[in-house]
Amino acid sequence: MTDTAETSPVLTTRDGVPLKVSIARATRRQKLRAFLLVTPLLLFILITFTAPIADMLYRSVENDIVSETLPETVVALEVWDEGSGEIPNEDVFAALARDLKIAAEEKTHTRLGSRLNYENPGMSSLFRKTGRRVKRMDEGNYTEQFIDIDEDWGTPKTWQVIKQFSSPVTAGYFLAAVDAERTPEDGLGFKESDERIYLFLFWRTMLLSVTITVMCILLGYPIAFLLSNLPMRTSNLLMILVLLPFWTSLLVRTSAWKVLLQQQGVINDTLVWVGLVADDSRLQLINNQTGTVIAMTHILLPFMILPLFSVMKTISPTYMRAAKSMGASDWYAFWRVYFPQTVPGIGAGSILVFILSIGYYITPELVGGTSGIFISNRIAYHISSSLNWGLAAALGVILLTVVLVLYWLYDRIVGIDNVKLG
Amino acid sequence: MAGERGASVRFDQVQKSYDGVSLVVKDLNLDIKAGEFLTMLGPSGSGKTTCLMMLAGFEPASHGEIYLNDKPINNVPPHKRGVGMVFQNYALFPHMTVAENLAFPLQVRSMSRAEQEEKVRRALEMVELPQFGSRRPAQLSGGQQQRVAVARALVFEPDLVLMDEPLGALDKQLREQMQYEIKHIHESLGVTVVYVTHDQTEALTMSDRVAVFNDGVIQQLSAPDMLYEEPQNSFVAQFIGENNKMNGTVTAINDNICDVKLDDGTELKAERVNVEGVGHRTTLSLRPERIETVPDDGMDNIVPGRIEEMIYLGDHLRVRMKVAGNDEFIVKVRNRSGERKLSEGQDINIGWYARDCKALDPVG
Numbered sequence A: 001m002t003d004t005a006e007t008s009p010v011l012t013t014r015d016g017v018p019l020k021v022s023i024a025r026a027t028r029r030q031k032l033r034a035f036l037l038v039t040p041l042l043l044f045i046l047i048t049f050t051a052p053i054a055d056m057l058y059r060s061v062e063n064d065i066v067s068e069t070l071p072e073t074v075v076a077l078e079v080w081d082e083g084s085g086e087i088p089n090e091d092v093f094a095a096l097a098r099d100l101k102i103a104a105e106e107k108t109h110t111r112l113g114s115r116l117n118y119e120n121p122g123m124s125s126l127f128r129k130t131g132r133r134v135k136r137m138d139e140g141n142y143t144e145q146f147i148d149i150d151e152d153w154g155t156p157k158t159w160q161v162i163k164q165f166s167s168p169v170t171a172g173y174f175l176a177a178v179d180a181e182r183t184p185e186d187g188l189g190f191k192e193s194d195e196r197i198y199l200f201l202f203w204r205t206m207l208l209s210v211t212i213t214v215m216c217i218l219l220g221y222p223i224a225f226l227l228s229n230l231p232m233r234t235s236n237l238l239m240i241l242v243l244l245p246f247w248t249s250l251l252v253r254t255s256a257w258k259v260l261l262q263q264q265g266v267i268n269d270t271l272v273w274v275g276l277v278a279d280d281s282r283l284q285l286i287n288n289q290t291g292t293v294i295a296m297t298h299i300l301l302p303f304m305i306l307p308l309f310s311v312m313k314t315i316s317p318t319y320m321r322a323a324k325s326m327g328a329s330d331w332y333a334f335w336r337v338y339f340p341q342t343v344p345g346i347g348a349g350s351i352l353v354f355i356l357s358i359g360y361y362i363t364p365e366l367v368g369g370t371s372g373i374f375i376s377n378r379i380a381y382h383i384s385s386s387l388n389w390g391l392a393a394a395l396g397v398i399l400l401t402v403v404l405v406l407y408w409l410y411d412r413i414v415g416i417d418n419v420k421l422g
Numbered sequence B: 001m002a003g004e005r006g007a008s009v010r011f012d013q014v015q016k017s018y019d020g021v022s023l024v025v026k027d028l029n030l031d032i033k034a035g036e037f038l039t040m041l042g043p044s045g046s047g048k049t050t051c052l053m054m055l056a057g058f059e060p061a062s063h064g065e066i067y068l069n070d071k072p073i074n075n076v077p078p079h080k081r082g083v084g085m086v087f088q089n090y091a092l093f094p095h096m097t098v099a100e101n102l103a104f105p106l107q108v109r110s111m112s113r114a115e116q117e118e119k120v121r122r123a124l125e126m127v128e129l130p131q132f133g134s135r136r137p138a139q140l141s142g143g144q145q146q147r148v149a150v151a152r153a154l155v156f157e158p159d160l161v162l163m164d165e166p167l168g169a170l171d172k173q174l175r176e177q178m179q180y181e182i183k184h185i186h187e188s189l190g191v192t193v194v195y196v197t198h199d200q201t202e203a204l205t206m207s208d209r210v211a212v213f214n215d216g217v218i219q220q221l222s223a224p225d226m227l228y229e230e231p232q233n234s235f236v237a238q239f240i241g242e243n244n245k246m247n248g249t250v251t252a253i254n255d256n257i258c259d260v261k262l263d264d265g266t267e268l269k270a271e272r273v274n275v276e277g278v279g280h281r282t283t284l285s286l287r288p289e290r291i292e293t294v295p296d297d298g299m300d301n302i303v304p305g306r307i308e309e310m311i312y313l314g315d316h317l318r319v320r321m322k323v324a325g326n327d328e329f330i331v332k333v334r335n336r337s338g339e340r341k342l343s344e345g346q347d348i349n350i351g352w353y354a355r356d357c358k359a360l361d362p363v364g
Helices: A019-058 A065-069 A071-077 A090-106 A109-119 A123-136 A142-149 A156-164 A172-177 A198-229 A232-247 A250-261 A266-274 A289-313 A317-325 A330-358 A362-367 A375-384 A389-413 B048-056 B098-108 B113-126 B142-154 B172-189 B200-206 B224-229 B234-239
Strands: A180-182 A188-190 B009-016 B025-032 B037-041 B063-068 B083-086 B160-164 B192-197 B209-214 B217-222 B244-254 B257-262 B267-272 B281-286 B301-312 B316-323 B326-334 B347-352 B357-360
Touching (some): A019 A389, A065 A071, A065 A109, A071 A090, A071 A156, A090 A109, A090 A123, A090 A142, A109 A156, A109 A172, A123 A156, A172 A180, A198 A232, A198 A330, A198 A375, A198 A389, A232 A289, A250 A266, A250 A362, A289 A330, A317 A330, A317 B083, A362 A375, A375 A389, B025 B048, B037 B048, B037 B200, B048 B083, B048 B160, B048 B192, B083 B142, B113 B142, B142 B160, B172 B200, B209 B224, B209 B234, B244 B267, B244 B326, B267 B281, B267 B301
Parallel strands (some): B037 B192, B083 B160, B267 B357
Antiparallel strands (some): A180 A188, B009 B025, B209 B217, B244 B257, B244 B281, B301 B316, B301 B347, B316 B326
8 A cells, every 4th residue: 555655646637737736726726815815904904003113113213314404514524533522623514504504494403403302401402592593694604603602512512412313323212212321432331320210110110010910820810710610600600700891991990990099099998997007197009009010910810810711621620639539638739730730821821911011001100100100101101292202112112022032931931832822 | 569458348328419409329338348349330320420439538428438448438538548549531640741640649658769660660561551651641542541540540559449430431442451451450459449330341341249320229239140140120130231121910929930911911921030929010021142033842931923123243143023012022043053044024933931031120
């Protein structure tokens, strides 16, 4: 039987086409049809989701505003040595005058000012002021005229900033996102410790996310265990209670926590009434990290319970019985036999909860106060309030990278195949 | 591991109810001798598995006491009973290798590592899987998993091993092979085995004694051959082996032979086993292979019948006949040379001895 496969002639269809070719053709058609079926959604996602995100991420390095607004100045600055400690020569000032005249007419100089203001405070007003008066400048001796308008034109620092950010791509946003900056000696260094904010926020986001994940495991494991061991009817009813929060708006749930946790709220009132807490020292449960952890643990708990439940459901109770029949106590049987089999569920739940919480925005915003906010709140601030989209994009890229690295690490250590969602 | 050992078990008036309304096990009294292979046989829902679970300690008895080696064990938790158990679906721990599975009960008993390895090795040899220690259960075939499960239940040398339909998931051939293997292991180790099954062949092949369960009650407790030859009631006669049943009324009783008039008027003689007396209803039980298609003159019962259907089965012919108004009457005819040719539609006389026909309690 085995050698017929080797010696048999090429199989053909009735019209002489080799069967292999014919099958390949048929499956190609099938694949094409499958692809056509998903095309509308694919296009929709590409156009409305992937492309804008890619554009947004590009903003984290994009920096053509200087070279576009001050094209001649950028060229003229190339010969200037920024380490010399002196201001550029007259040519550069002349080029700046020409550029600014055009920019002032097109009113683009203020945008440039606010962009450079991120890097060096004071630049915004410098450009605004200069833009107003550059039209009335006389020919020649531009250096003096500029310094007349503002002394800052006479300091090398101003020119260093302009030259530094004259290339069309910049690492400036990323440096700012990790609290670093370029030092005048062309090196890199961290900002003054009282100006650092993002590294600490990243650290806090990670720490709180881990705390929330651990809390979810501690609270979710017993519930999932109970659910998977109850008779069908009861467990279905309880499962509905677990899923109930999903049917309630996130805002409503978070607001409910505000009502419960505030100093004049239900929990504090009860504690005072019972006498556990004095009226004048009510617990600070909201607008800090405690509030964020409590509210987010509650909101993300179902994401832990569901994968745990679905994994536990498949573990036959005979394993525990078998372990006990061999002499293992309840605890030993649980720890050696039951628990290891639930690890995939813990893994799946932890990944879900951790990744969801690391990028969470609305709940920390509402109950986190200042000490309980996440990096995502800072990103939102830069997107909608300070309009520093480049920095927001850089923070987003870092957050995305952190999540991907953690995912990769998890895959290396636990193995993503060991994750079971159901 | 060889040598005589084994624990005795005694159920004393044990009852079990799950809901507090109906009894799943009713007043069970059962003595299991040390070293015995006892099978609990019965249809599903007959209470046999519940009895096993009570013995293992996973279900508490609602009433009565279970003794292990004459010590009451109702209040001993399962993990302190020292009872080995083989489960229906083997319950091998999927996250451990075969060797780790076998070492589990030894680790629980905090044996030294060397001792563990030695015992695991010997247990694997016993079930003829010496090189499989590093595999995962999922990488084994059903039969191999079964052997590992047996080895695991025996590796810590319990005096009593419980088996809950352990061969149910295997195909027929493997099941027969495993029956012999388990029987041999039992013989060489001398442990007491309590075995639960609904498969009568399994029960008859392996056991020293069989307890037939129905409706929470032991219907009969005896050696396999007695169970087949001398059923005590209609349920056992029906459940064990093939059986023709005929309903009628007792008309006379002489010693242990009684005359029975069937519902269609046929009069037969049968051995009295379980009839209340003259005038009472009875069900006769007759094994198909005890019927002769060429009756001897001295046979107690000779009745006419018509052949409805014949099935050729090699070593014997299975003939369905219409006898005494019953067209589900089965006769097994041995395939001998020179046997009279039978054909469908033929009217013949068949006969059997009164001692092969048991008059039992009435059913149906």
